[in-house]
Amino acid sequence: MLVTTKAIVISALKYGEADLIVKLFTESSGLKSYLLRGILKSKRGKFRASQFQPLTLLEVVAKHKDKGTLETLRDAKILATYQTLHTDLLKSTVIMFLAELLRNAIQEEEKNPELFGFLETAFLWFDKYNSSNFHLLFLVKLSLFLGFYPEGTNKNASFFNLLDGTFQEVSTNSYCISGIHKDTLELLLGINFDGLEELKLNQTNRSGMLSMLLLYYELHLQGFRKPKSLTVLKEIYS
Structure with missing residues (x-):
């Protein structure tokens, strides 16, 4: 097809x-x-490797057999040329991590x-604006489309009970968190990307919040592994 x-x-x-x-990740399939x-x-080929940098937004023409094998790409063009995501050191590191x-x-x-629309909107926003906490809100919002x-x-x-994904008054297991990370999660649940300026975190709290969110993903996504680029991301923010 x-x-x-x-x-x-x-x-x-x-x-x-x-x-x-x-x-x-295609919108149609x-x-x-x-x-x-x-x-x-x-x-002289139809494609250039530069078209396939991480999280680039494309329009493609493809032949899909839908048999779980490698498909055929007939054409591809960049839909939105990012101005900063692949050239700004901090943003390119975040993009590598998120990819x-x-x-x-x-x-x-x-x-x-719905997930495609979220990703497209998020990356276009991040290309236009600066935020040291973009990846934190991205992870929280992404969990909506992944089911947890x-x-x-x-x-x-x-x-906040990481295991059950609920807020509660008492700690019932070793995955219940409180304090600054619980308060930060509470704030993230109430804002969109334009509201990130409300979130003020130092490097230590930002790193701790990211570790907490990655643990949340590990608990709810079977086979999920922490990105190897996490070390680079933490270094660039330190």
């Missing part, structure tokens, strides 16, 4: 001497992988237009 769809680059892996296997032959050596996280977190090959968004009806309670 030939489809034309928006797509977001999740990863591009070198295969052999000159090929790339690119994984795209969910997660798809494509083999691009000769792209790393050919100067790796999405590769671990998006596990089903089914279309999810924190239940917030009792946000003023003393603890």
